[in-house]
Amino acid sequence: MTGNHRNSSITRRRALAVTGGTVAAGGIAVAGYQSAFADTTDTAEATATASATSTGVCMTLMSSVTEGPYYLDGALVRKDITEGKSGVPLTLRLTVVDATDGCTPVKGAAVEIWHCDAWGYYSGYTTANPGGSAPAESEDGSTANDNTYLRGYQIANANGVVKFETIFPGWYTPRTCHIHVKVHTGGEKEDGTYEGGTVNYTGQLFFDDTIAEEIFALEPYSQHSGSYTTLDDDMVYDGGGASSGLLTLKAVHKADPSKGYKGSLSLAIDPDAENTGAGGGGGGTPPSGAPSGEPPSGAPSESASPSASASS
DSSP states (O other): OOOOOOOOOOOOOOOSOOTTOOOOTTSOOOOOHHHHSOOOOHHHHHHHHHHHHHTTOOOOOOOOOOOOTTOOSOOOBOSBOOTTOOSOEEEEEEEEEETTTTTEEOTTOEEEEEOOOTTSOOTTOTTSOOSSBOOOGGGGOOOOOTTTTTEEEEEOOTTSEEEEEEEOOOOOTTOOSEEEEEEEESOEEETTEEESSEEEEEEEEEOOHHHHHHHTTSTTGGGSBSOOOOGGGOSSOOSOGGGGTBOEEEESSTTOGGGOEEEEEEEEEOTTOOOOSOOOSSOSOOOTTOOOOOOOTTOOOGGGOHHHHHTO
């Protein structure tokens, strides 16, 4: 991969949580999700769920992995998590089912996701070096909140389904392209976020290499140059396909990947289990060039969990 690198640094504090606002110059607009990604109907969801359950066969329990060092408490309950961040539009449709009970939907489950922006930066850690050569996160021109962009919760409907509107994540050394995910049950929405309950599953969602590399050739992704880690070389993805978090992706327009993708996956969990996010999924010390930098005040420490630091 190659790209342009502007060797400059701009300091600024951005406005709080502006959803769908200004997009960086040269970036891909994130407005217009309603027209680009029309929601599937409740009837279609119910039919799909009934079909999966009627077979009496449930998919393998999802593989839990570490939450990584970039997790932050207090994400907002919202469908659109972009906050004006530029990138290729991505609509995620995730279905939470009970792997111990014939894939019955887990109504009311809270699904939480977080991921990096097009240049590899996480909110809350905007000075961490994503590896390779990329502009400073502050140069993207968006109005996104430095501590909240590309993070959020959705509550599963009667069919166990949640939907998010976001952008295709970028990458950072030494990881492949991914989205972090947690499934919570037993809590409730309070003050715009989700409080209490139990974390039943902590995992990561992954992307086909061919599609990811096609996306990374586009603006603004192409401004981040360096060595991209493929699925086979990733320290977390174990090659298990859907049960290991590999998304099913469908292009909105086959001839134009910049129009975006729809991603879907069923998350087969055990609602009676608890997963703290300190589990495995690869290990070892990250190679030189791994993300570095100080987290914001009150953020979790990278040194708190050795396995998390090894599998960010």
